[in-house]
Structure formats: C-alpha cells, structure tokens
Amino acid sequence: MSEFTSDAETADRAAALAREFAPELGAVLFTHYPDADTLDMLRPGGAGFHTIAAANKAAAAALAALGVQVFVQVADRAAFRRWMDGRADTADNRLAWRDRERLLRGPAALEALGVDPKLARPRPKPGKGSGTPADRLVRAFAEEGDPDFEDLALELIEGGRDGVLEVATRKVADRYGEDAVADFTADLLLFAEAADIGPAGWAELVALPVALPPGALPDAAALGLSLIGSGVLPETLEVRFLPAWRAPQALAALSPIALRRVLVQMVAGQDPADLPPAAPDSLAEDSFGVLLGLQIDWQIPLWEEIAANGLPEEPEDDGEDDTTPEEDERATLFDRWRSAVFESGDGCVPLALVSASEVDAEIAAFLEEAREQAGGLEEIREFVAVARQEAAGEEVVCRLEILGDGLELSLYTRQGRFLDSLTLGADQLPVKPEEMPRLIEAFVPIVKDTPGV
Numbered sequence: 001m002s003e004f005t006s007d008a009e010t011a012d013r014a015a016a017l018a019r020e021f022a023p024e025l026g027a028v029l030f031t032h033y034p035d036a037d038t039l040d041m042l043r044p045g046g047a048g049f050h051t052i053a054a055a056n057k058a059a060a061a062a063l064a065a066l067g068v069q070v071f072v073q074v075a076d077r078a079a080f081r082r083w084m085d086g087r088a089d090t091a092d093n094r095l096a097w098r099d100r101e102r103l104l105r106g107p108a109a110l111e112a113l114g115v116d117p118k119l120a121r122p123r124p125k126p127g128k129g130s131g132t133p134a135d136r137l138v139r140a141f142a143e144e145g146d147p148d149f150e151d152l153a154l155e156l157i158e159g160g161r162d163g164v165l166e167v168a169t170r171k172v173a174d175r176y177g178e179d180a181v182a183d184f185t186a187d188l189l190l191f192a193e194a195a196d197i198g199p200a201g202w203a204e205l206v207a208l209p210v211a212l213p214p215g216a217l218p219d220a221a222a223l224g225l226s227l228i229g230s231g232v233l234p235e236t237l238e239v240r241f242l243p244a245w246r247a248p249q250a251l252a253a254l255s256p257i258a259l260r261r262v263l264v265q266m267v268a269g270q271d272p273a274d275l276p277p278a279a280p281d282s283l284a285e286d287s288f289g290v291l292l293g294l295q296i297d298w299q300i301p302l303w304e305e306i307a308a309n310g311l312p313e314e315p316e317d318d319g320e321d322d323t324t325p326e327e328d329e330r331a332t333l334f335d336r337w338r339s340a341v342f343e344s345g346d347g348c349v350p351l352a353l354v355s356a357s358e359v360d361a362e363i364a365a366f367l368e369e370a371r372e373q374a375g376g377l378e379e380i381r382e383f384v385a386v387a388r389q390e391a392a393g394e395e396v397v398c399r400l401e402i403l404g405d406g407l408e409l410s411l412y413t414r415q416g417r418f419l420d421s422l423t424l425g426a427d428q429l430p431v432k433p434e435e436m437p438r439l440i441e442a443f444v445p446i447v448k449d450t451p452g453v
Contacts, residue, residue: 014054018058021310022062027070027196028301028303029072029098029301030113031073031304032074033049034074038075042077060115060303064121065119070113072105072110079097103200133152134168134171135171137152137164141172157191157192157260165255192260197264203295204294205263206292206293206294206354207293207358208223208227208293209288210290211350211438212283213348213438214284214442218348220243221241221243227337227353230333239294241292241293245278245290246277246289251292258274259357351366377439379422383422384411384444394413395413395414409424410450416451
C-alpha cells in the first residue's frame with residue numbers, strides 16, 4: 001500500500017473487498033487496537049494506527065450490512081505476551097492469537113469498531129419461487145448442488161415447520177423412492193445439527209457412542225472430561241459434553257426440528273428437553289450409551305488474513321482418504337485414550353467422536369465389524385468348552401496377554417492348574433486386543449494374575 005494513499009481511499013478499498021467476500025463468509029473476526037503502542041506490539045511494521053482503524057470500520061460496516069456476523073477481540077498487550085510465551089515469533093503465530101474469553105459480538109462488536117449497529121442486517125433469505133414450501137424444497141433437493149436447498153431447509157427447520165418437512169418427505173418418497181428419502185433425511189439432520197450460533201459463531205452437535213460393560217455404568221461426566229483432557233481435539237475446537245448418558249435410540253428418533261432445538265438449548269447452557277438422560281436399565285439392556293456434546297469452532301476467519309491473502313482455498317477432494325500428520329497424531333492419541341479408558345477398570349469401549357446424526361451408523365459399523373470377525377470368538381468358546389471338560393468340574397479362569405496386535409489366552413483352574421493356551425492374530429479378533437476382555441468375560445472369568453502364583 002502506498003504511503004500516499006489516504007485513509008478514506010483505504011477504507012473504500014476495504015469496504016469493496018468486504019462486499020466481494022461477504023457471500024462466502026458466515027462470521028469474521030476483527031482485532032481492534034485501542035492505541036498505536038498496542039498495534040506496534042502485535043503487528044510491527046504494518047500500516048498506521050488510523051489507517052487500520054478506518055479500514056476495519058469500513059469493512060465491518062459492509063460485512064454487517066450483508067448479514068455476516070462480526071466478532072471483535074480487543075487487543076491486549078498482556079494477554080498477547082502470555083500467548084506468545086514459548087512460541088516462535090512468527091507472523092502466523094501472531095495472527096493465531098484469539099481472546100476467546102472476551103470476544104465481542106453483535107452491537108458491542110460493531111460499536112467497538114465505530115460502526116452503527118443499526119447498519120447490521122440478517123442474511124438474505126432465499127427467493128420464494130413457485131409452489132408450496134414442500135414443493136420448492138423437493139425441487140431444490142432434486143437439483144443436485146442447488147444452493148437453495150440448504151437455505152430452504154434451514155428456513156423450515158428454524159421455523160419449526162414439522163408438517164411441511166413431513167409432506168416434503170412423502171413427496172420425495174413418491175417421486176424418487178426410499179433411497180432418496182434416506183438421503184433427504186440425512187441432509188436435513190446434517191443442516192439441523194450445526195448453525196451459525198454460539199460464542200464463536202459456529203456450533204454443532206457431536207456425540208461419543210460407547211459400548212457399555214455389564215453392571216454399573218461408567219461415570220459419563222468423568223469420561224467426557226478425560227477425552228477433552230487427552231489432547232485429541234485440535235486447539236481450534238472446544239467440546240462441552242452433557243454430564244449424563246443419553247440413549248442412542250432416543251437420539252436417532254429426533255426429527256430435524258427437535259435436533260435443532262437440542263442444539264439451541266445446549267448453546268444456551270440448558271439441558272435439552274427433547275433428549276433427557278437415559279434410564280440406567282434401558283442403557284444396560286441396549287449395551288450402548290451416548291455422550292452428547294456441543295462442539296464450538298473457534299477458528300473464526302480473521303479479517304486481516306482475508307484482506308491480505310483472500311479467502312482460504314477449499315481442500316481438493318481427489319477421492320483418496322489422505323490425512324495430515326496432525327490428524328494421524330490425534331488418531332493415535334484417541335486410540336491411546338480409548339485403551340486407557342478400557343484398562344482403567346470401567347471396561348467400556350468408546351467408538352469415535354462423530355456428528356450427532358451419525359451415531360446409529362457408527363454403532364452399526366462397530367457391530368458389523370464384530371460380526372465379520374466372530375469366527376475368533378467361536379474358536380475361543382470351543383477352546384474354553386474343551387478346557388472345562390479337562391478341568392473335571394473345577395472352575396476354569398482365563399488370563400489374557402496382549403502380544404502386539406494379537407492376544408494370548410491361558411486357561412487355568414481356579415486353584416492354579418494350567419490347562420491350555422491359545423494365540424489369536426489381529427485378523428481373528430472381533431475388536432482390538434485391549435477391548436476383548438468385555439467379550440471373553442461373558443463366558444469365562446478373567447483373572448489379572450496367574451492363579452496359584
């Protein structure tokens with residue numbers, strides 16, 4: 001930028017840029033600098049104090065007028081120094097600072113930048129078009145890639161129009177068949193479980209389905225806190241779990257509108273009326289429970305980065321299931337956490353942290369994998385049956401040892417007489433070795449140490 005460019009010209013350019021990018025933005029974060037010294041500390045060598053203030057004001061006004069949520073963090077030198085402590089002094093690290101606890105939004109954010117809050121407008125709603133709301137929704141669904149489909153669906157979901165969605169579902173079934181209904185319903189649930197709301201402008205419902213052990217239920221609140229503290233989540237995401245078990249069937253039975261109510265209530269810090277805690281007896285009978293969580297995405301796009309580099313490019317989908325090193329590391333951390341949970345004594349098996357609407361599919365995949373590898377379990381049953389014959393009436397117990405990805409079972413009488421051993425490879429096990437005890441103990445007692453020693 002030329003040093004001879006006036007603040008007014010800079011503001012005009014910022015406003016034009018904001019209008020260009022607004023259709024692609026749901027929310028944006030501005031950093032407000034209260035004085036020149038603070039600006040120099042956070043952004044040394046950049047534009048001047050008054051130039052930055054004029055550009056931010058103009059851009060924020062243009063974005064707010066087009067329905068983009070404006071967030072503001074007021075730069076604080078002490079908080080910034082604490083953030084940078086231990087981090088390399090790079091431009092990326094300086095831009096990564098977020099003051100989550102004191103973010104301003106709504107009128108307070110605009111006023112901090114000198115913008116009149118009355119300029120803010122809601123997002124434009126989709127055009128009405130012809131036909132009933134149900135017909136318009138079905139038509140948009142049938143036009144693959146039609147951006148109006150999500151907008152129309154959200155308008156109906158947020159308006160609580162269950163009847164219209166039911167009519168639209170029947171029309172999809174009549175015109176396109178049951179497979180299309182499954183896709184249509186899945187899309188509605190996907191739209192319902194996430195929204196431009198919450199302290200960071202984006203929140204969604206996530207869930208951790210868990211295979212429960214027989215007997216007393218694990219502590220749901222403690223399990224959720226242990227996952228949050230395990231380092232599995234990226235720094236930009238925050239998950240707040242409800243402190244009680246929910247039933248998978250109750251979650252799966254929620255309509256899109258009920259699911260959206262759950263999201264809104266959880267954002268407000270309330271227990272969702274549509275999904276009360278599950279009765280322990282029902283959970284024990286089903287063998288699965290769900291921890292429901294609110295996931296908040298704190299990666300609000302920073303206007304300074306957008307103005308300098310444009311909108312971030314969407315990752316290309318080349319059809320390959322490639323993962324980043326960071327994702328691989330988090331997957332490893334999750335596996336370690338799951339093993340630690342199982343071995344801690346609760347005996348439960350967490351599956352994966354998924355979207356709330358994917359819980360049924362995650363449980364089904366877990367059970368299908370178990371069925372596909374059930375041959376190993378049948379071999380264990382026969383192995384135990386033969387050992388019981390050899391034990392001649394004495395109680396048989398089992399000691400397990402994990403050998404890499406495999407498992408060794410050693411059978412003894414309770415008094416300590418060795419009977420036999422069996423080694424199974426990973427391809428013979430229905431679940432990971434550390435998760436096998438919950439299956440094996442259903443037909444033979446498991447002991448930690450060799451009996452009689």
